[in-house]
Amino acid sequence: MDLHLLIDNLTNPALLFFILGIVAVRLKSDLAIPDQTSKFISLYLLFSIGFKGGQELAHSEFSMSIIYAIIFGMCTATIIPVYTFFILKKKLSVYNAGAIAAAYGSVSAVTFVTAVSFLEIQNIGFNGHMVAVMALMEAPAIIIGVILIRIFVKNDASKEQQSLKQIIKHSFTNGSVLLILGSLIIGLLASDEQAMGIKPFTTDIFKGFLAIFLLDMGIVSGRKLQDFLKSGKFTILFATVIPLVNGLIVAYLSRIITQEPGDRFIMAVLAASASYIAVPAAMKIAVPKANPGIFIPMALAVTFPVNITIGMPAYLAVVLCS
Template sequence: MESLLSNFTSPIVMAFVLGIIAKVVKSDLEFPQPIYKALSIYLLLAIGLKGGVELSTTAFSDFIWPVVATIALGIITPLIAFAVLRYMGKFDISNAAGIAAHYGSVSAVTFIAAISYAESLGESPEGFLPALVALLEVPGIIVALMIPQIINSGSGSIKKALHEVVTGSSIILLLGGLVIGYLAGPVSFEPVAPFFVGGFQGALVLFLLELGMITARRLGDLKKAGLFLLGFGIVVPILFGILAIIVGLWSGLSIAGSSVFAAMVSSGSYIAAPAAVRIALPKASPTLYLTASLGITFPFNITLGIPLYYLIATWFGG
Protein backbone atom coordinates (compact mmCIF):
# COMPACT_ATOMS: atom_id res chain seq x y z
CA MET A 1 0.00 0.00 0.00
CA GLU A 2 2.89 2.35 0.79
CA SER A 3 4.36 1.84 -2.68
CA LEU A 4 0.94 2.53 -4.21
CA LEU A 5 0.59 5.82 -2.32
CA SER A 6 4.12 6.88 -3.21
CA ASN A 7 3.19 6.72 -6.89
CA PHE A 8 0.47 9.35 -6.40
CA THR A 9 2.99 11.77 -4.85
CA SER A 10 5.43 11.28 -7.72
CA PRO A 11 6.00 14.52 -9.70
CA ILE A 12 5.52 12.48 -12.87
CA VAL A 13 2.02 11.29 -11.93
CA MET A 14 1.03 14.65 -10.43
CA ALA A 15 2.12 16.43 -13.62
CA PHE A 16 -0.04 14.01 -15.62
CA VAL A 17 -3.04 14.73 -13.37
CA LEU A 18 -2.36 18.48 -13.63
CA GLY A 19 -2.55 18.21 -17.42
CA ILE A 20 -5.94 16.49 -17.18
CA ILE A 21 -7.24 19.09 -14.70
CA ALA A 22 -6.04 21.95 -16.92
CA LYS A 23 -8.20 20.74 -19.81
CA VAL A 24 -11.19 19.77 -17.67
CA VAL A 25 -11.40 23.33 -16.27
CA LYS A 26 -10.83 24.71 -19.78
CA SER A 27 -7.52 26.42 -18.98
CA ASP A 28 -5.68 28.17 -21.81
CA LEU A 29 -2.55 26.17 -20.95
CA GLU A 30 -0.98 24.87 -24.17
CA PHE A 31 2.24 22.99 -24.80
CA PRO A 32 4.23 24.21 -27.84
CA GLN A 33 4.24 21.36 -30.34
CA PRO A 34 7.93 21.72 -31.32
CA ILE A 35 8.93 21.39 -27.65
CA TYR A 36 6.69 18.35 -27.22
CA LYS A 37 8.34 16.77 -30.27
CA ALA A 38 11.81 17.62 -28.96
CA LEU A 39 11.01 16.05 -25.58
CA SER A 40 9.78 12.89 -27.34
CA ILE A 41 13.05 12.63 -29.25
CA TYR A 42 15.11 13.29 -26.13
CA LEU A 43 13.32 10.70 -23.97
CA LEU A 44 13.38 7.92 -26.58
CA LEU A 45 17.02 8.52 -27.48
CA ALA A 46 18.00 8.68 -23.79
CA ILE A 47 16.28 5.34 -23.15
CA GLY A 48 18.10 3.77 -26.07
CA LEU A 49 21.49 5.20 -25.09
CA LYS A 50 21.25 4.10 -21.45
CA GLY A 51 19.99 0.68 -22.49
CA GLY A 52 22.81 0.26 -25.01
CA VAL A 53 25.45 1.17 -22.41
CA GLU A 54 24.00 -1.38 -19.99
CA LEU A 55 23.75 -3.96 -22.76
CA SER A 56 27.47 -3.54 -23.50
CA THR A 57 28.29 -4.82 -20.02
CA THR A 58 25.64 -7.58 -19.91
CA ALA A 59 26.38 -11.23 -20.70
CA PHE A 60 24.40 -12.64 -23.62
CA SER A 61 23.14 -15.49 -21.43
CA ASP A 62 21.48 -12.98 -19.07
CA PHE A 63 19.06 -11.54 -21.63
CA ILE A 64 18.44 -14.32 -24.18
CA TRP A 65 15.46 -15.76 -22.28
CA PRO A 66 13.86 -12.33 -21.66
CA VAL A 67 14.15 -11.77 -25.42
CA VAL A 68 12.39 -15.09 -26.09
CA ALA A 69 9.71 -14.16 -23.54
CA THR A 70 9.19 -10.75 -25.17
CA ILE A 71 8.70 -12.19 -28.65
CA ALA A 72 6.33 -14.86 -27.33
CA LEU A 73 4.16 -12.33 -25.50
CA GLY A 74 4.26 -10.03 -28.52
CA ILE A 75 2.56 -12.82 -30.48
CA ILE A 76 0.18 -14.11 -27.80
CA THR A 77 -1.26 -10.85 -26.40
CA PRO A 78 -2.79 -9.48 -29.64
CA LEU A 79 -4.41 -12.87 -30.30
CA ILE A 80 -5.96 -12.88 -26.82
CA ALA A 81 -7.08 -9.25 -27.19
CA PHE A 82 -8.65 -9.97 -30.59
CA ALA A 83 -10.51 -13.02 -29.28
CA VAL A 84 -11.92 -11.07 -26.30
CA LEU A 85 -12.99 -8.12 -28.45
CA ARG A 86 -14.41 -10.23 -31.25
CA TYR A 87 -16.23 -12.96 -29.37
CA MET A 88 -17.05 -11.30 -26.03
CA GLY A 89 -17.35 -7.67 -27.11
CA LYS A 90 -18.92 -8.51 -30.49
CA PHE A 91 -16.67 -6.01 -32.32
CA ASP A 92 -16.33 -6.41 -36.08
CA ILE A 93 -13.10 -7.90 -37.41
CA SER A 94 -11.47 -4.59 -38.40
CA ASN A 95 -12.11 -2.86 -35.07
CA ALA A 96 -11.19 -5.93 -33.01
CA ALA A 97 -7.90 -6.29 -34.92
CA GLY A 98 -7.22 -2.55 -34.79
CA ILE A 99 -7.59 -2.39 -31.01
CA ALA A 100 -5.66 -5.65 -30.59
CA ALA A 101 -2.73 -4.15 -32.52
CA HIS A 102 -2.44 -1.41 -29.89
CA TYR A 103 -2.39 -3.91 -27.02
CA GLY A 104 0.10 -6.19 -28.75
CA SER A 105 2.53 -3.28 -29.01
CA VAL A 106 3.98 -1.12 -26.23
CA SER A 107 3.81 2.38 -24.79
CA ALA A 108 7.35 3.71 -24.39
CA VAL A 109 6.13 6.39 -21.99
CA THR A 110 4.54 3.77 -19.71
CA PHE A 111 7.87 1.94 -19.75
CA ILE A 112 9.72 5.13 -18.79
CA ALA A 113 7.30 5.80 -15.96
CA ALA A 114 7.66 2.20 -14.71
CA ILE A 115 11.45 2.48 -14.69
CA SER A 116 11.24 5.79 -12.81
CA TYR A 117 8.84 4.28 -10.28
CA ALA A 118 11.08 1.26 -9.62
CA GLU A 119 14.13 3.49 -9.22
CA SER A 120 12.22 5.77 -6.83
CA LEU A 121 11.82 2.71 -4.59
CA GLY A 122 15.56 2.11 -4.66
CA GLU A 123 15.29 -0.79 -7.11
CA SER A 124 17.50 -1.36 -10.17
CA PRO A 125 15.64 -2.99 -13.08
CA GLU A 126 17.79 -4.73 -15.68
CA GLY A 127 19.63 -2.30 -17.95
CA PHE A 128 18.76 -4.19 -21.14
CA LEU A 129 14.99 -3.60 -20.76
CA PRO A 130 14.99 -0.79 -23.38
CA ALA A 131 16.07 -3.40 -25.93
CA LEU A 132 12.93 -5.37 -25.05
CA VAL A 133 10.79 -2.26 -25.57
CA ALA A 134 12.08 -1.90 -29.12
CA LEU A 135 11.59 -5.63 -29.68
CA LEU A 136 8.03 -5.64 -28.34
CA GLU A 137 6.78 -2.76 -30.45
CA VAL A 138 6.61 -4.57 -33.79
CA PRO A 139 5.50 -8.26 -33.46
CA GLY A 140 2.12 -7.52 -31.88
CA ILE A 141 1.21 -5.04 -34.61
CA ILE A 142 2.21 -7.51 -37.33
CA VAL A 143 0.15 -10.32 -35.79
CA ALA A 144 -2.94 -8.15 -35.30
CA LEU A 145 -2.81 -6.70 -38.81
CA MET A 146 -2.50 -10.15 -40.31
CA ILE A 147 -5.72 -11.41 -38.66
CA PRO A 148 -8.15 -9.68 -41.07
CA GLN A 149 -5.96 -10.72 -44.00
CA ILE A 150 -6.23 -14.35 -42.93
CA ILE A 151 -9.95 -14.21 -42.13
CA ASN A 152 -11.31 -12.22 -45.04
CA SER A 153 -8.42 -10.87 -47.10
CA GLY A 154 -8.61 -7.31 -45.81
CA SER A 155 -8.02 -4.53 -48.29
CA GLY A 156 -5.47 -2.55 -46.32
CA SER A 157 -1.81 -2.39 -47.24
CA ILE A 158 0.12 -4.58 -44.79
CA LYS A 159 3.47 -3.88 -46.46
CA LYS A 160 3.02 -0.12 -46.24
CA ALA A 161 1.81 -0.35 -42.64
CA LEU A 162 4.81 -2.43 -41.56
CA HIS A 163 7.15 0.03 -43.25
CA GLU A 164 5.46 2.80 -41.26
CA VAL A 165 6.11 0.91 -38.01
CA VAL A 166 9.69 -0.19 -38.66
CA THR A 167 10.82 3.24 -39.90
CA GLY A 168 8.83 5.18 -37.31
CA SER A 169 10.67 7.66 -35.12
CA SER A 170 10.24 5.62 -31.92
CA ILE A 171 11.88 2.51 -33.40
CA ILE A 172 14.65 4.52 -35.08
CA LEU A 173 15.48 6.40 -31.88
CA LEU A 174 15.29 3.36 -29.60
CA LEU A 175 17.31 1.05 -31.84
CA GLY A 176 19.69 3.81 -32.90
CA GLY A 177 20.27 4.78 -29.27
CA LEU A 178 20.84 1.14 -28.32
CA VAL A 179 23.48 0.72 -31.02
CA ILE A 180 25.23 4.00 -30.14
CA GLY A 181 25.20 3.25 -26.41
CA TYR A 182 26.41 -0.32 -26.99
CA LEU A 183 29.31 0.77 -29.20
CA ALA A 184 30.23 3.71 -26.96
CA GLY A 185 30.22 1.78 -23.69
CA PRO A 186 30.31 3.33 -20.19
CA VAL A 187 33.57 5.27 -20.68
CA SER A 188 32.65 7.07 -23.91
CA PHE A 189 29.10 7.70 -22.68
CA GLU A 190 30.29 9.44 -19.53
CA PRO A 191 30.76 12.96 -21.07
CA VAL A 192 27.12 13.11 -22.27
CA ALA A 193 25.66 11.28 -19.26
CA PRO A 194 24.82 14.50 -17.32
CA PHE A 195 22.53 15.59 -20.16
CA PHE A 196 20.86 12.27 -20.98
CA VAL A 197 20.71 10.94 -17.40
CA GLY A 198 20.66 14.02 -15.19
CA GLY A 199 17.94 15.85 -17.10
CA PHE A 200 15.79 12.80 -17.80
CA GLN A 201 13.36 13.09 -14.88
CA GLY A 202 12.67 16.78 -15.47
CA ALA A 203 11.94 16.20 -19.16
CA LEU A 204 9.63 13.34 -18.23
CA VAL A 205 7.59 15.61 -15.92
CA LEU A 206 7.04 18.09 -18.76
CA PHE A 207 6.18 15.29 -21.18
CA LEU A 208 3.58 13.81 -18.81
CA LEU A 209 2.02 17.25 -18.36
CA GLU A 210 1.32 17.38 -22.08
CA LEU A 211 0.13 13.76 -22.16
CA GLY A 212 -2.32 14.60 -19.39
CA MET A 213 -3.81 17.31 -21.60
CA ILE A 214 -3.93 14.94 -24.58
CA THR A 215 -5.65 12.30 -22.47
CA ALA A 216 -8.22 14.82 -21.21
CA ARG A 217 -9.20 15.62 -24.79
CA ARG A 218 -10.19 11.99 -25.28
CA LEU A 219 -12.29 11.66 -22.13
CA GLY A 220 -15.39 12.69 -24.06
CA ASP A 221 -14.97 9.65 -26.32
CA LEU A 222 -15.60 7.30 -23.39
CA LYS A 223 -19.36 7.63 -23.93
CA LYS A 224 -18.98 6.46 -27.51
CA ALA A 225 -16.62 3.63 -26.55
CA GLY A 226 -19.09 1.91 -24.23
CA LEU A 227 -18.78 0.07 -20.93
CA PHE A 228 -17.28 -3.07 -22.46
CA LEU A 229 -14.29 -1.17 -23.88
CA LEU A 230 -13.87 0.62 -20.55
CA GLY A 231 -13.67 -2.73 -18.77
CA PHE A 232 -11.43 -4.15 -21.49
CA GLY A 233 -8.98 -1.24 -21.14
CA ILE A 234 -8.50 -2.01 -17.44
CA VAL A 235 -9.06 -5.74 -16.92
CA VAL A 236 -7.14 -7.06 -19.94
CA PRO A 237 -3.98 -5.01 -19.14
CA ILE A 238 -4.04 -6.39 -15.58
CA LEU A 239 -4.28 -9.95 -16.94
CA PHE A 240 -1.47 -9.24 -19.41
CA GLY A 241 0.57 -7.73 -16.57
CA ILE A 242 0.17 -10.83 -14.40
CA LEU A 243 1.10 -13.05 -17.35
CA ALA A 244 4.18 -10.91 -18.02
CA ILE A 245 5.26 -11.10 -14.38
CA ILE A 246 5.05 -14.90 -14.39
CA VAL A 247 6.93 -15.16 -17.69
CA GLY A 248 9.41 -12.45 -16.67
CA LEU A 249 10.35 -14.14 -13.41
CA TRP A 250 10.65 -17.46 -15.26
CA SER A 251 13.00 -15.88 -17.81
CA GLY A 252 15.32 -14.65 -15.06
CA LEU A 253 14.21 -11.04 -14.60
CA SER A 254 14.39 -9.56 -11.12
CA ILE A 255 11.24 -8.55 -9.23
CA ALA A 256 11.74 -4.92 -10.29
CA GLY A 257 12.52 -5.96 -13.86
CA SER A 258 9.44 -8.18 -13.99
CA SER A 259 7.21 -5.34 -12.77
CA VAL A 260 8.57 -3.05 -15.48
CA PHE A 261 8.16 -5.86 -18.01
CA ALA A 262 4.52 -6.17 -16.89
CA ALA A 263 3.97 -2.44 -17.43
CA MET A 264 5.39 -2.83 -20.94
CA VAL A 265 3.27 -5.83 -21.90
CA SER A 266 0.09 -4.42 -20.36
CA SER A 267 0.41 -1.04 -22.04
CA GLY A 268 -1.30 0.09 -25.22
CA SER A 269 0.60 1.80 -28.02
CA TYR A 270 -0.64 5.20 -29.14
CA ILE A 271 2.19 6.19 -31.49
CA ALA A 272 3.33 3.30 -33.71
CA ALA A 273 0.12 1.27 -33.71
CA PRO A 274 -2.28 4.08 -34.75
CA ALA A 275 -0.06 4.92 -37.73
CA ALA A 276 -0.01 1.28 -38.87
CA VAL A 277 -3.71 0.64 -38.25
CA ARG A 278 -4.69 3.78 -40.12
CA ILE A 279 -3.00 2.41 -43.23
CA ALA A 280 -3.73 -1.32 -42.98
CA LEU A 281 -7.22 -1.19 -41.45
CA PRO A 282 -8.87 2.00 -42.73
CA LYS A 283 -12.30 0.77 -41.57
CA ALA A 284 -11.19 0.56 -37.93
CA SER A 285 -12.48 3.46 -35.80
CA PRO A 286 -9.79 5.76 -34.28
CA THR A 287 -12.33 6.68 -31.59
CA LEU A 288 -12.30 3.10 -30.35
CA TYR A 289 -8.60 2.22 -30.50
CA LEU A 290 -7.28 5.61 -29.34
CA THR A 291 -9.83 5.89 -26.53
CA ALA A 292 -8.93 2.39 -25.33
CA SER A 293 -5.15 2.80 -25.41
CA LEU A 294 -4.74 6.49 -24.56
CA GLY A 295 -7.97 7.38 -22.79
CA ILE A 296 -8.35 4.28 -20.59
CA THR A 297 -5.28 2.04 -20.31
CA PHE A 298 -2.60 4.74 -20.27
CA PRO A 299 -4.00 6.75 -17.33
CA PHE A 300 -4.82 3.52 -15.48
CA ASN A 301 -1.27 2.22 -15.83
CA ILE A 302 0.36 5.54 -14.96
CA THR A 303 -1.66 6.01 -11.76
CA LEU A 304 -2.58 2.52 -10.52
CA GLY A 305 -1.20 -0.16 -12.83
CA ILE A 306 2.54 0.37 -12.34
CA PRO A 307 2.50 0.14 -8.51
CA LEU A 308 0.01 -2.74 -8.77
CA TYR A 309 2.36 -4.73 -11.02
CA TYR A 310 5.21 -4.09 -8.59
CA LEU A 311 3.14 -5.42 -5.69
CA ILE A 312 2.12 -8.51 -7.67
CA ALA A 313 5.72 -9.11 -8.80
CA THR A 314 6.87 -8.80 -5.19
CA TRP A 315 4.22 -11.31 -4.11
CA PHE A 316 5.07 -13.81 -6.88
CA GLY A 317 8.82 -13.39 -6.50
CA GLY A 318 8.96 -13.06 -2.74
Protein backbone atom coordinates in the same frame (compact mmCIF):
# COMPACT_ATOMS: atom_id res chain seq x y z
CA MET B 1 -0.69 -5.10 -2.99
CA ASP B 2 1.74 -3.18 -0.77
CA LEU B 3 -0.15 0.00 0.17
CA HIS B 4 2.94 2.16 0.51
CA LEU B 5 3.90 1.43 -3.13
CA LEU B 6 0.50 2.71 -4.24
CA ILE B 7 0.82 5.85 -2.08
CA ASP B 8 4.35 6.53 -3.37
CA ASN B 9 3.18 6.25 -6.96
CA LEU B 10 0.12 8.45 -6.41
CA THR B 11 2.36 11.22 -5.02
CA ASN B 12 4.94 10.89 -7.79
CA PRO B 13 5.41 14.38 -9.34
CA ALA B 14 5.29 12.94 -12.85
CA LEU B 15 1.86 11.40 -12.20
CA LEU B 16 0.62 14.57 -10.51
CA PHE B 17 1.58 16.58 -13.59
CA PHE B 18 -0.45 14.12 -15.69
CA ILE B 19 -3.44 14.74 -13.42
CA LEU B 20 -2.82 18.49 -13.64
CA GLY B 21 -3.15 18.26 -17.42
CA ILE B 22 -6.55 16.56 -17.12
CA VAL B 23 -7.69 19.12 -14.53
CA ALA B 24 -6.59 21.96 -16.81
CA VAL B 25 -8.83 20.63 -19.59
CA ARG B 26 -11.79 20.17 -17.26
CA LEU B 27 -11.36 23.78 -16.06
CA LYS B 28 -11.20 24.92 -19.72
CA SER B 29 -7.77 26.43 -19.14
CA ASP B 30 -5.67 27.57 -22.11
CA LEU B 31 -2.67 25.63 -20.73
CA ALA B 32 -1.01 23.78 -23.61
CA ILE B 33 2.37 22.38 -24.66
CA PRO B 34 3.31 23.42 -28.23
CA ASP B 35 3.22 20.50 -30.66
CA GLN B 36 6.86 20.85 -31.67
CA THR B 37 7.96 21.01 -28.03
CA SER B 38 5.97 17.89 -27.24
CA LYS B 39 7.51 16.07 -30.19
CA PHE B 40 11.01 17.12 -29.12
CA ILE B 41 10.44 15.85 -25.57
CA SER B 42 9.12 12.54 -26.94
CA LEU B 43 12.27 12.14 -29.02
CA TYR B 44 14.43 13.10 -26.06
CA LEU B 45 12.83 10.48 -23.78
CA LEU B 46 13.32 7.74 -26.38
CA PHE B 47 16.90 8.84 -27.00
CA SER B 48 17.75 9.01 -23.31
CA ILE B 49 16.28 5.65 -22.31
CA GLY B 50 17.78 3.96 -25.38
CA PHE B 51 21.26 5.39 -24.79
CA LYS B 52 21.26 4.52 -21.09
CA GLY B 53 20.01 1.04 -21.91
CA GLY B 54 22.88 0.60 -24.36
CA GLN B 55 25.34 1.65 -21.67
CA GLU B 56 23.84 -0.84 -19.25
CA LEU B 57 24.01 -3.55 -21.90
CA ALA B 58 27.67 -2.71 -22.58
CA HIS B 59 28.47 -3.46 -18.94
CA SER B 60 26.46 -6.69 -18.90
CA GLU B 61 27.93 -10.05 -19.76
CA PHE B 62 26.13 -11.70 -22.66
CA SER B 63 24.12 -14.66 -21.44
CA MET B 64 21.18 -16.84 -22.41
CA SER B 65 19.01 -14.73 -20.10
CA ILE B 66 19.09 -11.97 -22.74
CA ILE B 67 17.89 -14.38 -25.43
CA TYR B 68 15.21 -15.77 -23.11
CA ALA B 69 13.97 -12.24 -22.32
CA ILE B 70 13.71 -11.33 -26.01
CA ILE B 71 11.88 -14.58 -26.85
CA PHE B 72 9.53 -14.15 -23.87
CA GLY B 73 8.77 -10.55 -24.85
CA MET B 74 8.06 -11.38 -28.49
CA CYS B 75 5.86 -14.33 -27.49
CA THR B 76 3.89 -12.00 -25.21
CA ALA B 77 3.49 -9.49 -28.06
CA THR B 78 2.17 -12.31 -30.26
CA ILE B 79 -0.21 -14.03 -27.83
CA ILE B 80 -1.94 -10.93 -26.39
CA PRO B 81 -3.31 -9.60 -29.72
CA VAL B 82 -4.65 -13.06 -30.63
CA TYR B 83 -6.76 -13.63 -27.53
CA THR B 84 -7.84 -10.00 -27.17
CA PHE B 85 -8.97 -9.95 -30.82
CA PHE B 86 -11.56 -12.66 -30.19
CA ILE B 87 -12.85 -10.83 -27.11
CA LEU B 88 -13.12 -7.55 -29.00
CA LYS B 89 -14.71 -9.12 -32.10
CA LYS B 90 -17.81 -9.99 -30.09
CA LYS B 91 -18.72 -6.31 -29.73
CA LEU B 92 -16.74 -4.43 -32.37
CA SER B 93 -16.07 -4.65 -36.09
CA VAL B 94 -13.21 -6.85 -37.32
CA TYR B 95 -11.24 -3.73 -38.31
CA ASN B 96 -11.53 -2.10 -34.90
CA ALA B 97 -10.96 -5.39 -33.08
CA GLY B 98 -7.73 -5.98 -35.01
CA ALA B 99 -6.45 -2.45 -34.47
CA ILE B 100 -7.20 -2.48 -30.73
CA ALA B 101 -5.70 -5.97 -30.36
CA ALA B 102 -2.51 -4.73 -32.05
CA ALA B 103 -2.37 -1.71 -29.74
CA TYR B 104 -2.67 -3.86 -26.61
CA GLY B 105 -0.20 -6.45 -27.86
CA SER B 106 2.27 -3.71 -28.69
CA VAL B 107 4.01 -1.48 -26.14
CA SER B 108 4.03 2.12 -24.97
CA ALA B 109 7.47 3.73 -24.77
CA VAL B 110 6.10 6.44 -22.47
CA THR B 111 4.73 3.83 -20.05
CA PHE B 112 8.13 2.14 -20.18
CA VAL B 113 9.86 5.40 -19.32
CA THR B 114 7.43 5.99 -16.45
CA ALA B 115 8.13 2.44 -15.21
CA VAL B 116 11.86 3.18 -15.19
CA SER B 117 11.21 6.27 -13.07
CA PHE B 118 9.04 4.16 -10.73
CA LEU B 119 11.86 1.62 -10.29
CA GLU B 120 14.31 4.42 -9.50
CA ILE B 121 12.04 5.62 -6.70
CA GLN B 122 12.01 2.07 -5.30
CA ASN B 123 15.82 1.78 -5.73
CA ILE B 124 15.43 -1.27 -7.97
CA GLY B 125 17.65 -1.68 -11.02
CA PHE B 126 17.01 -3.44 -14.32
CA ASN B 127 19.20 -4.76 -17.12
CA GLY B 128 19.85 -2.69 -20.22
CA HIS B 129 18.70 -5.39 -22.62
CA MET B 130 15.11 -4.70 -21.52
CA VAL B 131 15.23 -1.65 -23.81
CA ALA B 132 15.89 -3.96 -26.76
CA VAL B 133 13.04 -6.22 -25.61
CA MET B 134 10.68 -3.24 -25.61
CA ALA B 135 11.68 -2.15 -29.11
CA LEU B 136 11.38 -5.68 -30.51
CA MET B 137 7.87 -6.14 -29.06
CA GLU B 138 6.45 -3.34 -31.24
CA ALA B 139 6.38 -5.11 -34.62
CA PRO B 140 4.95 -8.60 -33.85
CA ALA B 141 1.70 -7.27 -32.37
CA ILE B 142 1.10 -4.95 -35.33
CA ILE B 143 1.70 -7.75 -37.82
CA ILE B 144 -0.55 -10.18 -35.90
CA GLY B 145 -3.34 -7.58 -35.81
CA VAL B 146 -3.19 -7.12 -39.58
CA ILE B 147 -3.06 -10.87 -40.23
CA LEU B 148 -6.15 -11.44 -38.06
CA ILE B 149 -8.04 -8.77 -39.99
CA ARG B 150 -7.00 -10.42 -43.28
CA ILE B 151 -8.26 -13.80 -42.07
CA PHE B 152 -11.67 -12.56 -40.95
CA VAL B 153 -12.31 -10.06 -43.71
CA LYS B 154 -12.86 -11.75 -47.06
CA ASN B 155 -13.14 -8.53 -49.04
CA ASP B 156 -10.22 -6.47 -50.35
CA ALA B 157 -7.76 -9.35 -49.88
CA SER B 158 -5.24 -7.93 -52.35
CA LYS B 159 -5.31 -4.55 -50.65
CA GLU B 160 -4.76 -6.15 -47.24
CA GLN B 161 -1.83 -8.14 -48.67
CA GLN B 162 -0.21 -4.97 -49.91
CA SER B 163 -0.86 -3.31 -46.56
CA LEU B 164 0.78 -6.20 -44.71
CA LYS B 165 4.00 -5.72 -46.67
CA GLN B 166 3.90 -2.01 -45.94
CA ILE B 167 3.19 -2.56 -42.27
CA ILE B 168 6.11 -4.97 -41.79
CA LYS B 169 8.45 -2.34 -43.19
CA HIS B 170 6.76 0.44 -41.20
CA SER B 171 7.05 -1.52 -37.97
CA PHE B 172 10.81 -1.65 -38.21
CA THR B 173 11.35 1.84 -39.63
CA ASN B 174 8.85 3.64 -37.40
CA GLY B 175 10.56 6.69 -35.93
CA SER B 176 10.12 5.72 -32.26
CA VAL B 177 11.37 2.16 -32.84
CA LEU B 178 14.29 3.31 -34.98
CA LEU B 179 15.35 6.01 -32.50
CA ILE B 180 15.32 3.78 -29.45
CA LEU B 181 17.12 0.93 -31.24
CA GLY B 182 19.63 3.37 -32.74
CA SER B 183 20.23 5.02 -29.36
CA LEU B 184 20.66 1.59 -27.80
CA ILE B 185 23.35 0.67 -30.32
CA ILE B 186 25.12 4.03 -29.91
CA GLY B 187 25.06 3.66 -26.12
CA LEU B 188 26.45 0.15 -26.52
CA LEU B 189 29.35 1.40 -28.66
CA ALA B 190 30.18 4.53 -26.64
CA SER B 191 32.93 4.37 -24.02
CA ASP B 192 32.33 5.36 -20.41
CA GLU B 193 34.26 8.59 -20.95
CA GLN B 194 32.20 9.49 -24.01
CA ALA B 195 28.97 8.70 -22.18
CA MET B 196 29.97 10.93 -19.26
CA GLY B 197 30.30 13.84 -21.69
CA ILE B 198 26.55 13.85 -22.36
CA LYS B 199 25.38 12.58 -18.97
CA PRO B 200 23.89 15.99 -17.98
CA PHE B 201 21.60 15.69 -21.01
CA THR B 202 20.82 11.96 -20.89
CA THR B 203 20.37 11.61 -17.13
CA ASP B 204 20.26 14.80 -15.04
CA ILE B 205 17.29 16.47 -16.77
CA PHE B 206 15.41 13.25 -17.54
CA LYS B 207 12.81 13.43 -14.76
CA GLY B 208 12.03 17.07 -15.49
CA PHE B 209 11.32 16.36 -19.15
CA LEU B 210 9.24 13.31 -18.16
CA ALA B 211 7.07 15.51 -15.91
CA ILE B 212 6.46 18.05 -18.69
CA PHE B 213 5.67 15.28 -21.16
CA LEU B 214 3.13 13.70 -18.80
CA LEU B 215 1.55 17.12 -18.33
CA ASP B 216 1.06 17.19 -22.09
CA MET B 217 -0.28 13.61 -22.05
CA GLY B 218 -2.79 14.67 -19.39
CA ILE B 219 -3.98 17.56 -21.57
CA VAL B 220 -4.34 15.27 -24.60
CA SER B 221 -6.17 12.61 -22.55
CA GLY B 222 -8.53 15.19 -21.06
CA ARG B 223 -9.50 16.44 -24.50
CA LYS B 224 -10.26 12.95 -25.86
CA LEU B 225 -11.86 11.46 -22.78
CA GLN B 226 -15.37 12.87 -23.34
CA ASP B 227 -15.65 11.59 -26.92
CA PHE B 228 -14.35 8.18 -25.91
CA LEU B 229 -16.94 7.79 -23.15
CA LYS B 230 -19.62 7.87 -25.84
CA SER B 231 -18.23 4.63 -27.35
CA GLY B 232 -19.79 2.53 -24.60
CA LYS B 233 -19.02 0.62 -21.42
CA PHE B 234 -17.42 -2.37 -23.17
CA THR B 235 -14.37 -0.46 -24.43
CA ILE B 236 -13.92 1.28 -21.07
CA LEU B 237 -14.09 -2.05 -19.23
CA PHE B 238 -11.68 -3.68 -21.68
CA ALA B 239 -9.17 -0.80 -21.42
CA THR B 240 -9.28 -1.06 -17.63
CA VAL B 241 -9.31 -4.80 -16.97
CA ILE B 242 -7.30 -6.42 -19.79
CA PRO B 243 -4.06 -4.47 -19.12
CA LEU B 244 -4.18 -5.42 -15.44
CA VAL B 245 -4.79 -9.08 -16.32
CA ASN B 246 -1.91 -9.08 -18.83
CA GLY B 247 0.46 -7.34 -16.42
CA LEU B 248 -0.33 -9.55 -13.42
CA ILE B 249 -0.02 -12.79 -15.43
CA VAL B 250 3.33 -11.77 -16.94
CA ALA B 251 4.59 -10.49 -13.57
CA TYR B 252 4.08 -14.02 -12.24
CA LEU B 253 5.18 -16.04 -15.30
CA SER B 254 8.33 -13.97 -15.87
CA ARG B 255 10.01 -15.84 -13.01
CA ILE B 256 10.45 -18.66 -15.52
CA ILE B 257 13.11 -16.69 -17.40
CA THR B 258 14.67 -14.48 -14.70
CA GLN B 259 14.72 -13.79 -10.99
CA GLU B 260 15.68 -10.10 -11.42
CA PRO B 261 12.81 -8.03 -9.89
CA GLY B 262 13.45 -5.02 -12.12
CA ASP B 263 13.43 -7.07 -15.32
CA ARG B 264 10.28 -8.94 -14.30
CA PHE B 265 8.54 -5.67 -13.45
CA ILE B 266 9.48 -4.17 -16.83
CA MET B 267 8.16 -7.30 -18.58
CA ALA B 268 4.85 -6.93 -16.75
CA VAL B 269 4.56 -3.23 -17.61
CA LEU B 270 5.31 -3.90 -21.28
CA ALA B 271 2.62 -6.60 -21.37
CA ALA B 272 0.13 -4.27 -19.69
CA SER B 273 0.86 -1.18 -21.79
CA ALA B 274 -0.85 -0.22 -25.04
CA SER B 275 0.64 1.64 -27.97
CA TYR B 276 -0.88 4.99 -28.95
CA ILE B 277 1.92 6.20 -31.23
CA ALA B 278 3.34 3.42 -33.43
CA VAL B 279 0.16 1.36 -33.80
CA PRO B 280 -2.13 4.25 -34.84
CA ALA B 281 0.46 5.32 -37.40
CA ALA B 282 0.73 1.76 -38.70
CA MET B 283 -3.02 1.10 -38.76
CA LYS B 284 -3.58 4.28 -40.74
CA ILE B 285 -1.64 2.61 -43.55
CA ALA B 286 -2.74 -1.00 -43.17
CA VAL B 287 -6.31 -0.72 -41.88
CA PRO B 288 -7.79 2.70 -42.74
CA LYS B 289 -11.27 1.42 -41.83
CA ALA B 290 -10.28 1.12 -38.15
CA ASN B 291 -11.46 4.06 -36.05
CA PRO B 292 -8.57 5.78 -34.18
CA GLY B 293 -11.16 7.67 -32.17
CA ILE B 294 -11.75 4.43 -30.26
CA PHE B 295 -8.35 2.80 -29.76
CA ILE B 296 -6.24 5.91 -29.13
CA PRO B 297 -8.35 7.13 -26.17
CA MET B 298 -8.54 3.55 -24.87
CA ALA B 299 -4.76 3.38 -24.67
CA LEU B 300 -4.05 6.96 -23.66
CA ALA B 301 -7.00 8.10 -21.55
CA VAL B 302 -7.79 4.83 -19.72
CA THR B 303 -5.02 2.21 -19.86
CA PHE B 304 -2.12 4.60 -19.32
CA PRO B 305 -3.44 6.17 -16.09
CA VAL B 306 -4.66 2.77 -14.83
CA ASN B 307 -1.16 1.37 -15.28
CA ILE B 308 0.68 4.22 -13.56
CA THR B 309 -1.70 4.42 -10.60
CA ILE B 310 -2.94 0.91 -9.78
CA GLY B 311 -1.00 -1.32 -12.17
CA MET B 312 2.64 -0.62 -11.37
CA PRO B 313 2.38 -1.13 -7.59
CA ALA B 314 0.36 -4.31 -8.22
CA TYR B 315 2.87 -5.74 -10.72
CA LEU B 316 5.79 -5.03 -8.42
CA ALA B 317 3.96 -6.59 -5.47
CA VAL B 318 3.43 -9.81 -7.48
CA VAL B 319 7.09 -9.82 -8.58
CA LEU B 320 8.38 -9.38 -5.03
CA CYS B 321 6.04 -12.02 -3.63
CA SER B 322 6.62 -14.75 -6.23
